[in-house]
Amino acid sequence: MVIGLGPVGLGHVLVRAFEGAEVVAIEPAEFRRDLALKLGARAVGAPGDDIGHRPRLVIECSGRPESIAYALDVVDNGGVVLQSGECHSDVPINPSKTFIRREITYTGAWYYATEDYPAMCALHERGLPLAHMCTHDVDAAHAQDAITDFLGQQAGKVLLRWT
Secondary structure, three states: OEEOOOHHHHHHHHHHHHOOOOOEEEOOOHHHHHHHHHOOOOEEEOOOOOOOOOOOEEEEOOOOHHHHHHHHHHOOOOOEEEEOOOOOOOOOOOHHHHHHOOOOEEEEOOOOOHHHHHHHHHHHHOOOOHHHHEEEEEEHHHHHHHHHHHHOOOOOEEEEEOO
16 A cells, blocks of 8 residues: 555555556545556545555555554554655654554655665666656746646656756
């Protein structure tokens, strides 16, 4: 499961679906839910929707404290929550209830660091459709429109060309 479908979450959907995972994604913005389906998600839902099962892996990409709490709540016992979205707020957690009794692993990862570059190039060479994530490819004169769409959750990845 991927929670939060900004560019980081959409990237997780794209890569994991390309590698054969059955991805379920949670996102409030309909545009991004639709884009996740095009990138290979098996199912998408809005926050609060019943997904019907407890996933073994939850990738939290929104960085919102309530989404982190949801990720820790919905993951299956013995499962893993991967924190990929930046969060600069405190998130209340009961370690005994969450980690010890449910044996959940909580870890973090910077979304594709420099050392991941060779593996990402190999995925691209195998046909990873990166261009499908890019909903806006604009020159500097149209940057504000693309930024407005992005901030309004009406964009995937935005490419800005200065020339």
